[in-house]
Amino acid sequence: MVETTDVIFAVDSIPAIFAITGDPFLVFTSNVFAILGLRSLYFALAGMVTQFRYLKAALALVLLVVGVKMLLAEALKLILGKHFNLYLLIAVLAILAVGVAGSLIADRRDLHRSGR
Incomplete structure (x- = not known):
């Protein structure tokens, strides 16, 4: 497939x-x-x-951002300026980083709770 x-x-x-x-x-x-x-x-x-437990949700959010960018490219270019692709790339990287960091924090918290 x-x-x-x-x-x-x-x-x-x-x-x-x-x-x-x-x-x-x-x-x-x-x-x-x-x-x-x-x-x-x-x-x-x-x-x-x-x-990473939150990576699937982060990837879904990235797909949503990419879809909105495709639908509203001209409007986003007017709102964010000529570097709007850079801003969206930073947003995508931030979403992925938050998903991975949230997963690591949640795993550490679960490990800490189970260790007590």
Whole structure:
């Protein structure tokens, strides 16, 4: 299933990449790296979701932020200025950091409570 999703993603990305560049080498290599990277990232996230209890909620929130960004890109550009992508990247990283830190704090608190 993951491999099928990777191939669909790669085929879907080709027109978007051609909108940015006409260089076939860049199109090909970016799709190859996307397929390899997504597969590795999927298995890394699958392992991390079991280790960090709030990571699944953080990832869901990241997907929500990305979806809102896609729907309201022009409005966000007007509100946040030309560097709005940087602000959204910082927001995504902060969401992930809070999810991981919250999981670590909750695990430490549970370990401390059970140790008493």
